[in-house]
Amino acid sequence: xxxxxxxxxxxxxxxxxxxxxxxxxxxxxxxxxxxxxxxxxxxxxxxxxxxxxxxxxxxxxxxxxxxxxxxxxxxxxxxxxxxxxxxxxxxxxxxxxxxxxxxxxxxxxxxxxxxxxxxxxxxxxxxxxxxxxxxxxxxxxxxxxxxxxxxxxxxxxxxxxxxxxxxxxxxxxxxxxxxxxxxxxxxxxxxxxxxxxxxxxxxxxxxxxxxxxxxxxxxxxxxxxxxxxxxxxxxxxxxxxxxxxxxxxxxxxxxxxxxxxxxxxxxxxxxxxxxxxxxxxxxxxxxxxxxxxxxxxxxxxxxxxxxxxxxxxxxxxxxxxxxxxxxxxxxxxxxxxxxxxxxxxxxxxxxxxxxxxxxxxxxxxxxxxxxxxxxxxxxxxxxxxxxxxxxxxxxxxxxxxxxxxxxxxxxxxxxxxxxxxxxxxxxxxxxxxxxxxxxxxxxxxxxxxxxxxxxxxxxxxxxxxxxxxxxxxxxxxxxxxxxxxxxxxxxxxxxxxxxxxxxxxxxxxxxxxxxxxxxxxxxxxxxxxxxxxxxxxxxxxxxxxxxxxxxxxxxxxxxxxxxxxxxxxxxxxxxxxxxxxxxxxxxxxxxxxxxxxxxxxxx
Numbered sequence: 001x002x003x004x005x006x007x008x009x010x011x012x013x014x015x016x017x018x019x020x021x022x023x024x025x026x027x028x029x030x031x032x033x034x035x036x037x038x039x040x041x042x043x044x045x046x047x048x049x050x051x052x053x054x055x056x057x058x059x060x061x062x063x064x065x066x067x068x069x070x071x072x073x074x075x076x077x078x079x080x081x082x083x084x085x086x087x088x089x090x091x092x093x094x095x096x097x098x099x100x101x102x103x104x105x106x107x108x109x110x111x112x113x114x115x116x117x118x119x120x121x122x123x124x125x126x127x128x129x130x131x132x133x134x135x136x137x138x139x140x141x142x143x144x145x146x147x148x149x150x151x152x153x154x155x156x157x158x159x160x161x162x163x164x165x166x167x168x169x170x171x172x173x174x175x176x177x178x179x180x181x182x183x184x185x186x187x188x189x190x191x192x193x194x195x196x197x198x199x200x201x202x203x204x205x206x207x208x209x210x211x212x213x214x215x216x217x218x219x220x221x222x223x224x225x226x227x228x229x230x231x232x233x234x235x236x237x238x239x240x241x242x243x244x245x246x247x248x249x250x251x252x253x254x255x256x257x258x259x260x261x262x263x264x265x266x267x268x269x270x271x272x273x274x275x276x277x278x279x280x281x282x283x284x285x286x287x288x289x290x291x292x293x294x295x296x297x298x299x300x301x302x303x304x305x306x307x308x309x310x311x312x313x314x315x316x317x318x319x320x321x322x323x324x325x326x327x328x329x330x331x332x333x334x335x336x337x338x339x340x341x342x343x344x345x346x347x348x349x350x351x352x353x354x355x356x357x358x359x360x361x362x363x364x365x366x367x368x369x370x371x372x373x374x375x376x377x378x379x380x381x382x383x384x385x386x387x388x389x390x391x392x393x394x395x396x397x398x399x400x401x402x403x404x405x406x407x408x409x410x411x412x413x414x415x416x417x418x419x420x421x422x423x424x425x426x427x428x429x430x431x432x433x434x435x436x437x438x439x440x441x442x443x444x445x446x447x448x449x450x451x452x453x454x455x456x457x458x459x460x461x462x463x464x465x466x467x468x469x470x471x472x473x474x475x476x477x478x479x480x481x482x483x484x485x486x487x488x489x490x491x492x493x494x495x496x497x498x499x500x501x502x503x504x505x506x507x508x509x510x511x512x513x514x515x516x517x518x519x520x521x522x523x524x525x526x527x528x529x530x531x532x533x534x535x536x537x538x539x540x541x542x543x544x545x546x547x548x549x550x551x552x553x554x555x556x557x558x559x560x561x562x563x564x565x566x567x568x569x570x571x572x573x574x575x576x577x578x579x580x581x582x583x584x585x586x587x588x589x590x591x592x593x594x595x596x597x598x599x600x601x602x603x
Contacts, residue, residue: 074098083111086234087227088474092220115231116167119224120160123192126217127153133213141362142210145202148366149214152195155336155374155402159188159195160225167232183478183585185232187404187446190477191424193225194444197473197510198423202364222473229476283344283382288321303343303353304329312337322383324350334373334403341375345383348412348433354386358393365418369400376425378403379593384412391416391437391460401427401445405589408432415440416457422447422481426584430595435491439469442509446479446584450598452486456503456525458493465494465525466532468506470513480514480544481506482578485598488517488554490525498525504532505547508539516546516569516578519601526554531561541565548575576601 076084076094080103084093097103097111100118131150138146166180180188200218203211290306291298298321300306306320317340324346332353334341345351355370357363370387373380378401389396398415401408404425411432413420419436422443429449434441437459441449456465467488470481488505490498503525506515531545543565547557557568569575576582580590581599590597 074104077104077106079106079108079111080104083108083115083231084227086231088230088476089223089227092223093227093231096224112231112235113164113167115224115228116160116164119221119228120157120164122221122224123153123157123160126221127157130214130217133210136210138210139206139208139362141364142203142206142208144362144364144367145199145206146210146214148202148364149199149218152199156192156195158336159192163188163192163228186229186476186478187426189225189229189232190444190446190474190479191402191404193222193229193474193477194424194471194479196222196225197444197471198366202366226474226476229474233476283321283346286319286321286344288319288344290318290320292320292322292327294323294325294327298323302329303327303332307332307334307338307341310338310341312339314338314340316340317342317377319344322346322351322353326352326354328354328356328370332371333369334375334378336374336376338375340377341373342379342381343383344381347382348384348410350384351382352384352386354384354388355398356387356389356393356396358387358389358396360389360393365395365397365421366400366423368395368418369397369421371398372400372402373406374402376404376406378406379409379595380407380411381409382411384414386412387415387419389416391463397421403427405593407590407593407595409593409595416459418442424479426589428580428584428590428593428595428597430597436467437465438463439466439507439509441467441481442469442471443481444471444473444477444479444510445481448482448484448578448580448584449486450484450580452483454483454486454488455491456488456494457491458497459501463501464532465501465503466505466507467503468515469509470506470515471509472512472514473510475512475542477512480516480578480583482583483515483517483520484579484601485519487521487523488526489521489523494525495523501525502527505530506545507532507534508543508545509534511539511542512544513539514544516544516548516575517550518546518548518569518575518578520550520555521552522550522554524553528556528559529561530557531563531566539565546575546578572601 076098080094080097084090084097087093093115096118097114100114103111103114106114130153133146134150162180163185166185196218200215203214290300290309292300292303292306294301300309303322310318310320319342322343322345353371357368357370359365359368368387371385385399387396387398395418396415398419399408399413400421400423402423402425406425406427408427408429409431413432414435416436417438417440419440420434420442422441422445424443424445427445427447429447430451432452433455434452435455435457437457441454454467456467459465468481472479490503494501504527505517530547533540540563543563545563545566546569548569560566560568579600580597584590
């Protein structure tokens with residue numbers, strides 16, 4: 001999580017680690033700079049091409065009146081006023097639209113498109129102007145934060161480009177209108193806002209010219225995306241606790257979206273038939289595209305070689321089989337261009353991807369992951385992901401996922417503080433064992449964790465365990481952590497000392513933190529209050545924490561917190577909002593992965 005998020009102490013608060021960094025410019029590396037600027041220039045050209053049709057058309061309609069060069073301050077039209085009344089930052093909305101070509105003659109639907117276009121252009125400009133800073137010499141901690149921002153800005157430009165293509169119907173060359181659903185757009189906008197938040201969090205506790213320059217370039221980006229979210233959300237769909245849950249069909253108990261019997265298939269609907277077979281078949285029956293084997297008897301010896309060998313922007317499933325062994329490699333990451341990669345191991349504890357990076361090495365939390373995936377369609381099966389840094393090293397991520405339509409199936413995810421970083425987009429975890437201490441499931445994805453074992457471990461002296469730390473920043477983000485039909489239990493060492501180390505279900509990392517536990521077993525290590533404050537009264541009125549029909553000695557709700565944002569859910573309709581079918585179903589992607597899942601609340 002954010003660099004300044006420390007483990008809970010006896011007071012239940014959090015501290016901030018301040019580090020002073022000094023950056024000095026070094027001689028320019030011309031070749032590197034030319035390559036960087038070329039990449040960004042290509043990005044700008046692509047973005048301009050996506051936006052051009054809308055802008056030119058609206059400018060033609062507007063004519064010369066009210067041009068940007070006009071020194072007379074223009075008044076907003078009724079359409080602008082109505083549109084910006086829906087925004088969370090209305091003044092920024094009005095002022096920015098007044099300066100954008102075509103806005104004065106645009107209707108409300110046009111202004112939705114324009115707001116996306118305008119936001120994309122601001123992000124693209126930030127990427128273009130931030131990239132050249134790369135050649136400066138930086139303290140390792142600053143470099144880590146800067147590299148995070150560069151990657152996250154690129155991911156956001158991609159997410160916003162897809163969002164714009166979806167709200168502005170752009171005919172393809174073959175005549176088809178291609179784009180995403182309403183839920184896709186909400187997901188991608190939510191991810192862009194999360195990316196921005198992660199970038200700025202990374203610079204907490206540092207100072208210097210790099211931070212100042214990046215911060216200046218990122219000014220208002222969060223507000224621009226937030227306005228897009230609120231304007232788009234207000235254009236349709238129902239609302240639940242301030243967050244739209246739109247265009248989602250609740251499956252019946254015996255039928256999925258393809259009309260196939262759930263009793264017969266027992267698979268969710270976002271995964272295709274091929275992926276279903278892949279996830280249920282023995283390894284010996286699977287034809288892998290790439291085989292990783294440390295003994296040299298496969299296609300490659302390392303996982304990083306396998307990722308490099310996989311094609312970019314693949315529309316078909318690329319299978320990477322990782323044979324049994326312990327793999328510790330630097331910077332293991334499935335980037336956003338590596339789509340539809342599926343990693344299959346020989347089983348929990350047999351195929352182990354490990355690492356020991358932590359924030360104690362002057363890294364951001366984002367940078368500590370033993371394995372990271374942002375390429376959409378990422379799937380992992382029968383693998384252990386581990387960070388062995390230990391509790392004294394604080395934030396140390398075993399697995400970070402920011403991939404849309406990601407599935408993690410029958411995996412171990414092992415660490416202490418910040419074990420599993422469910423960073424952004426839509427994710428599903430099934431039959432996994434997740435181990436940790438402080439905030440060990442954290443992030444801002446729309447994620448369902450189903451039929452998993454969630455193990456609280458014995459932390460350091462004076463620490464409290466917190467299972468989740470969800471960081472939803474904006475009330476219109478369609479994100480949250482849903483833990484469904486799982487077991488929240490202690491490891492043996494914690495069970496023997498549970499009186500000294502209370503365990504809580506979660507604490508609010510950001511203002512609109514949202515987490516639910518449904519139909520799950522809770523051991524007696526769970527504190528009767530259930531949930532822990534982040535810092536005094538922060539977010540207690542704006543969060544959404546819910547519990548629905550859980551069981552076990554730790555599930556009693558009689559002594560739970562009395563926060564405004566906490567609720568014991570009694571309505572099946574309300575609880576159903578957080579099931580696979582409604583919370584992450586989106587474009588019916590899960591069944592195609594082949595992972596068995598429960599679409600609704602019950603079998």
